[in-house]
C-alpha cells in the first residue's frame with residue numbers, strides 16, 4: 590500500500606509538495622472516485638487514476654514506443670530542432686524516460702523510451718546484439734557488389750574491424766532493408782558510404798522481434814506491455 594501523494598510522485602507528477610497540492614485541489618480521482626486526501630493509501634499495482642481528467646495506470650516502470658518524425662533530435666537539450674521529448678506528456682519526462690539508443694535528427698521510425706535503466710542496458714548491450722531493421726533509401730542505384738559488401742562487412746574509419754549487416758534485402762533500385770546488430774553513431778549512413786552509396790532517407794521498422802505498429806502515427810507514442818517487451822529483447826537467435 591502506498592500513499593496517494595507518493596504514488597503520484599513516482600508517476601512523474603512532480604515533487605511530493607506538488608502532488609499534495611494537486612490532490613488537495615480536487616484534480617485527482619482514483620478508481621473512478623475523487624480523492625482529495627494525499628495520505629489515502631492504495632495498492633499501487635494495477636491502480637487506475639486520473640489527473641485533471643486524464644486517465645493513467647500505475648506503472649512501476651514506463652516503457653514506450655514512439656514513431657519518431659524527421660526533424661526531431663533525440664536529445665534532452667536539442668541544438669537545432671525540437672526534441673523527441675517534446676512529443677511526450679510531462680509526467681513521462683518528469684519520471685525520466687530516456688531513448689534506448691538515439692536516431693539521427695532526419696531518421697524516422699521506431700524509438701523505444703523507458704525509465705528502467707537495466708532495460709536500457711540490456712537492450713543496448715553489444716553482447717546481446719539485438720537486431721535493428723532499417724529501410725534505407727539511397728541516392729544511387731544499389732548494385733549487387735554493394736549488397737555483397739554490406740553482408741560481408743565494410744570497414745569504418747574509426748574501427749579496423751569490419752561491420753557486417755545481419756541481413757540486406759533489395760526492396761527496389763534505391764531501397765533496401767538492412768538489419769544491423771550494433772548501435773553506433775551514424776552506423777547505417779557510414780556503412781552505406783563505405784559500400785560506395787549514400788543514405789537519402791532512413792526509417793527504423795523494428796528492434797528485436799518488435800515492429801513499429803502500422804497504427805502508430807508519425808509523432809505518436811504508445812505504452813509497451815510485457816509481450817511487446819519480450820519481443821523487443823529477442824536477440825538474433827530469436828531467444829529472450
Ligand code: URA
Pocket residue numbers: 691692693694696774775776777778779791
Ligand atoms: N544509423 C544511422 O546512420 N542513423 C540512425 O539514425 C540510425 C542508424
